[in-house]
Amino acid sequence: MSIVPMSLLDNVRLSNGSEYLKNYYSDLLRTNRSKALELINDQDIHFSTAYLLRPLLKQRSALDELNPLYQKAFEISEALSGKLSGQASLKAESQMRSAGECIVPALRWIVSTAEPEEGMDGKYEQLIDRCAAVLVRSLANTAMLPELASLIFARNRRGALIHELVWAFFEARSPESLVLLIQRLSSPHSADVKLAKDLLCFIPGISGNTLHSGSSLARFAFYWLQENRPFLYFTGESLHLCNKPMHYDVCKSARYLCRPVSVDSGKPLMRLNDDEEKLLAAFEKLPYNSQCYLADFSWQLYRRNVYQWRTWLVLPINEQAALAARWMGGFA
Structure with a gap:
């Protein structure tokens, strides 16, 4: 991550x-x-520094003498601070969606310069959490996900709460952003590595792995993401519901049919034809392990030789499985 410049007051x-x-x-x-x-x-100047000085600026009637970006940031902090009911929170987010062009730069300034948080009052982290959530969920802004990832790992090293930030990060529903977590598998900080493993526990062989180095785990995870990206979908699980949520899953039937899916629903992006619907019905009757095996083989064959794949796919599913078992060694 690039170094964020600091002002004299930050120093x-x-x-x-x-x-x-x-x-x-x-x-x-x-x-x-x-x-x-x-x-x-x-x-x-960092928002964390400006936040500390806001009461003094207000006391001296100087808030109106801030530049428009910083004024907007303080307006946001007022709107999102303190206790908000569900209805009040929705109203605040709705107002921000219609607040004009300045809202996104102001929110990004708040989130990207939120560290460090030592010495802040208890409302500060809650404010940052809410700003991150508004950016991702209400304004669909994913450009700040690298900063959000950095904030998550920095907080975690201090033992601070990260549930809301992690929720906001995954609510972006951006499988590409998983690279930001995979990179932390090779971090020199053990807390980073453990958290990355927990957040990536939906990747087989990652969570609890102590046999491989961080760099080899990262390479494996990168490869897995490339292999499965077209078929990944967001599950909606979060740290609010369980200790190790499976934020993403692979749609096995889509991998079998080699049809990319919507990250939101896990459904194919294009409507299946009648033949594919029949194949899907037969596939879904198979045991889970057989589905995994057949889906892996189908995707590998599709990329190696699409003509062979089409010939194979029209066979009855028991013959598909028999040929897959016979040929699978050739893909090792």
Whole structure:
């Protein structure tokens, strides 16, 4: 991940702590208001720093002197802070969807510069969680998923709650974003590796694997994702429901028919014809292990020789299975 630049006020906070920052800025607002406003409007300032200074800005009637992006960010923080009922939350999200072009950059600034969170009040992490959820669920913005992934792993290293951020990350329903988790399998931080394994537990052989190095696990996971991407769908499971949710699954019948599926429903993107419907009905009567075996063989044969695959697919399913058992060694 690229290094996020910092402002002078960020450096003051990180070097001397939150209380020192607030005292320093309070004095500056009183003695040199124009300089104080110049510093708070720095294009590189982090939201975490600005959030700490907001009460001082409000006290000195300086909020209106912030640039439009930062003003919008503080409006968002007001709307999404504190206790929100389900109805109030939906209303706030609806207002943001119609809030104009500035809303996405403001939300992205909040989420991408949210770290570190030490010294913040208890409402701060909740605010970041809600901003991430609005970006992904309400505004369908997936461009900030790398920042969201970084935030998840940074919080996890500190032992902070990650349930809401993980939920927002997977609500993007973007299998391509799984690469961001796979990369953490080779992290030098053991907490990153463990979390990545837990979040990727739907990939066979990943969760609980202690026999292989992180780099070899990552290579295996990359390969698995390439193999199964056309047939992955979002299950809707989350950390709110269980300790190790299976966020994605592979549609075995689609892999057997070599038909890509919708990530939302797991249904084929194109309507099946009558012959495919009959094949599907026969396939779904097979035991689970037989389905896995036949689906794997079908997909491999399809990519190797589509003409052989078409010839094979029109056979009765018991003959398909017999030929698959005979030929499978050739794909090893």
